Amino acid sequence: MDTSMTHYRVRRCSVCPNDLEYLCASCPCDLCPHCKENHVQDLGTIDHRVVSFHETYLPVQEICLKHPDHLYRKICKWCDRTDCFHCKEHEQISLHAMRNKIKHQKERTSIHIITNEALLYRGVLMESIKIDVNICQNIFSFYHVDMLTNAQILKDLVRRVLRSFHFTQRCLNQKIKMKRYLSSAEIYEDTYEQTAIRLVHSLLNKKRTCLPKIHLAHHTSQLAMKELLEKRSVIDLLTQIQVTEKGKGRIENEHLLKLMPGPELHQSVTLPNSHGCFHMTSVTSNLFWASYIDNNIILSNTTGDTLYHLLDTPSDLLSGYGAHTVNSSNELIYIDKEYNIKKLSMDLKTTTTFLTRAQLKLRPQCIYWSLTTNELLVGMCKKKIEYVELSEESEKIHDYTWTGGVTRFNETGKLTQIIYGGDTGSELFKYPCKITENNNGDIVVSDWSTAVVVTDREGRHRFSYTGHPPGSKLQPRGICTDALSHILVCDDETETVQLLDKDGKFLLHLLIRPPGIIRPHNLNYDVATHRLWVGSEDINKVLVYKYITRQDAVIDQYQTTTIMESPNENPTQETETPQDRHECLLQLMSSPELQQSFTVKDVKSCYHISYFKLDLVWVSESCNLVLTNTTGSTEHHLTDIPVDTFSGLHSVNSEGELFFIDRDYNIKKLSNDLNTITIFAKQTDDPNWTPRSVYWSPSGGDLLVGLGKANPETGKISRYNRTGQQTQPRQHNNSDQEIYKDPKIITENNNGDIVVSDFDAVVVTERGGRHRFSYTGHPPGSPLKPRGVCTDAMSHILVCDNRSRTVHMLDENGQFLSYLLPKSQDLGAPSSLSYDANTHRLWLAAGSYKKYKVFVYKYMTLKDPPTDEEHPQDPEGFPLSN
Template sequence: MIMKNAALCPIPIYKDNMSKPFDEQAAMQHYLVCGTENCQKNGQFYCNSCHLPLCEQCRDEHKKSPNTKNHEIVIYRHHKHQLPMEICQDHPTRNKELFCRECSIPLCSKCSIMNEHKGHVFDDLEEIYADKFAAWQGEFSKIQKYFLPTTKGLKSDIEEDFTEIKNIMESIRISMKTEAESLKNLVDEVTSESIENTHIMEQSLLKMLKSQESTCDDYIKYLWKMSDEFQKYLSITNQTLLFTKTLKIQPIPETTKPVLPVFSASRFSKNDVTKLLGKANVPNKTPEKRKIQPMEAESAHTKPTEKQLEQSKEKSDVKQTLSLSSSVTKVREYSVPDVDRTCHVSVDESGRLWVSDDRGNLVQIDLQGNLLQKIQTGGGHGYHTATQDGDLIYTDRHKKVIYRITQDRKIAELKKTGDWRPISIHSSRINGDILVGMWKEREAKVTRYNKAGKEVQNIQKDNQGQKLYSEPHYITEDINGDICASNIDFYDGAVVVVNKSGHHRFSYTGQGSEFWPCGICTDVLGHILVCDDNSSSVHLLDQDGGFMSVILSPQQGIKRPRGVSVDDENNLRVGQWITNTVTVYKYLQ
């Protein structure tokens, strides 16, 4: 039984029967329970005066009761935290519940009428506590959601700079060695050519000298011949012959002295060699400050009342008034033609469904379940997604290509993924970016592309250098930009969530038994819905990874759910491994 006494029940009470067998109806829902005695409904509202969670029916009764009609009732997420009880030292039967402005101290109601506080102004201590609590909770939230992730991001950038500097310096050293080796090769080449040229020069000069030597030899032979001729004439006795014969000696042939080669040595200094080879230096410029993403402006802390909720409804602020239903209602069921199983479900802007099985069949059906088109693909799990423009993007893990199907049914190649196999994909509802789960030999990552297919981010490891993913077969994005991936591993499955900067936020590994996460999606309230193939159930998490409930289970006829998607009407569409049907549920109200 749940007590009405607010002092005895300041903490939210959750109905939780997870220890019971899975086939018990009680184990199917886990939610905040209404604080009214004997009421087991979902306590989605909160009375700040009684400090009790209330269901919708009890809220209405609370408003009608003369004793509580003036109480402040808000939706639960904006509830006021109850003031911790502190006994007054001077009046042990009283609790401190007032705050004296002049003395700046808390006190009890009896202290307030004492002479030392006469004429002083008092405030409700609970109001002050609630405001302070909200303020510090806001600061705590800033630390957790902005300052810590941003600083860790800066640290990650610094660590990347460490690696980059080491890589750059090693590259410079390699370049220096390459330049030196290149210069050495050039020196060897020039030296070899120069030496070869000396041989040519030498041969030319020697050839010239050889020619002159030959000329001299020929002239010497001529002189010996002339000498014999003169001697012959000198020995004859016939004087008449002496006077009639004239002998003349030819002049000595001219020869030239060779011009000897000389070597002109160059004078090189160390600076000359440095100029030839180049050197490393740090540019003389002011270091660029690391960019710190500004903290998004947060709205002022408000505490909407029941009256404000009614006004909000009148303004059709659906998101403001949406909350979890106490039960899940089946709305309708589609029988999808030309597929054997429904492994993944995508919903486009008009509410039409794209459904795929594991054999490569991808079909589109209208709101009545009629077949609109069918294409043959490489198959897989969460490999298609509808875009904000009404197109469909899908991956082919075998061809390693991302394709786009336009509304006029034209198929075009959007991006090749190189060595990586694209196995899951999601088109962001925030900015249109494309998130792709990738896999190759014992490696996995999530890559972000812009609308045009330009790669802008790769997420592979956490801040400790540990791998985040094994096989991210399904992927989606939360309303705050977190990237949520179902890491299918039948030995160690987990939902891995990183923020938009790629820093690991949390991993969800189920509720005790083996967890085989498959299809995953999010809703307008920031909830994360994920299929567990092992227990044939759909788990509901908050955006910080906290388990909230099992909203679908075998008790509702679910068996091996694989694909989930929430449409613009906040309907949950579920596809199952064993059938070609898509079932639609209402779980928000």
């Protein structure tokens, strides 16, 4: 066979034209070595399992020990036996399969930490090490000079000491010789002198009394002491050079990670047979322990399957909030019914008592295992009885409050620390319901209905966070810390998740009534994937959010190389968007100015306004839709609209054609000459879904339609093209979570975001339908009753709040800016808004029943108006439209 003309197909990478070497088992993606690195480094795919392409085709020839005629299917690492297809008995009578999964997940977590943290930033670490080496060389050069100088001083001192030692020795030798000479002279005189005169003896006595005594020992001791002091000073100089242990080379997370502009929902987990989730503790990225509302603890995975069920938990409702934790060996530590602290082994078979109720003294409420110190933190409390005397005649009655503390135990169960009061002796804790630890060693406690109390590792009080703005009420529930040392806390008062820095400074509301949960009650941070798990007490769902990403310094090297290798391609120049142009030309006025107002004669109320053209607007109420001018006179009248309340039933396109919803819930179009009505889109086949609002998109020329469903109450947004065909139906966000209840009014921002006035919030999604944020009022968590909504040329979002009777102004990211129109008796309750893009004026309908008016406000002006020759302007300073 001639193979010269045979064609062979080489399997390529899905991202780039390189050859395939890796496969992703979690998503259908073929990868080359470089794209494989990018795939496992991305926090969105950090938990994907990437295997070698060649390893998937290597046959395994291991033989089953129990059935020698069959190959093994898997190996049990707990009993070291291989299993084949016929080993069903071994698989059914044990939990080895689940233990293998836990073991495998733990090993995968370690591999992810190595590949995604250590290997990813090896280049950054090498650069920092080079800088440290250069700095150390410069610093050590100064120390080297000092050491040489001090060494020379020490050498001179040693030489002086040796010289003095030799002098002392010579003096002692001379003294000994003198004594010997005098003794021999005296002996000689006694022996040979016969007379009574002893000249030598008398001469020596006279010299001894007349000559000063020389105390060699005293002088040498002073010299030795002086030299000793000088030597000690040299030693002190040498000891100033301190060598400290710096530990392993690492880089701070602040330089590697950063907050995203907004959290993104990654996935949703439904817990079966449950009405809520009090507390969560992750084992791996796919396995976690959760305590239910009935204080049962289960081991579940991300698909919602129950792998293990534990019933030995307290019956007290509040004890389930932080009643379990996981240590570094993945063993479950929990509070049992008798308020002992027990430990469940990793194989889920052996339960041992870690601490008894007698050892704890007080009743334990929450526990947390510190992975940095391998110690157990226990939050405890007791009742504090107080006597209250109602009157002088009545007897004293007793009442009680709670007082608590935090204790620390080591791995053997020995008490190492007790934290009860502050430096002034005041009580720090009342009812600790959750406890955790920050990266700097701070102990962070969620104190029931009071504050978030933070102490340092030694137990000294650092601060207490009581809510934002300062002085507002806080009801802390779930709490956790992340890799950036942020403190995250669930506030039951405002139904938000608040983000603080490590010093207790409020940063932002990370989540405000998240869709699918509404009331967040517990948090858990996954250090491997940097994702946040959020649970609710009322709903059996756990949502996983991604809100941390890597720094921009870690870029796609393949894309950079591709750009650098294409010098012939002309890069496209960035064009100035209309949004940027308006932000450069326009600015907000200090306060809005009322231009004119009028009363619509043929309507009793005003539910929605659509700007038609100069001095003409469409105004709708129940069963009526009229075209009116600025004097209030009716130019055209339509009655074929449904009986609805505060819904955007009509919209006008760029050609002046009116889109509206009729009584049969069909979408019709009225021509700009007001003579011809055609059906644009008929009612859907499902009668449960009815159109509630319409909006024509000036950017794409599409029609956005809000649909509602009564049972259950939910909504969705659909997009229709110019021919009336549905092009992009949207009901949920990217994780199938309902984000709309009743989409009453729809509009669109300059950046393509879809802004919807819903039942109790303003819901904003991207053009593709991914949920961005939900605005629920100011301050965050306060009730909101939205009505009319619109956007302006500066991408502001303006919404009427019927509850506070004000108009709120937000930026494009949902941040509250100001009350554009505060509450006013003359204005009444604002109900609808419309923005005129030509004159930059705001049309507002407000009032009460039968007393509605339409107000026209000017609230924008030009920053630096150009000359009349360049840009013609109207008399009030705005550019004339084309």
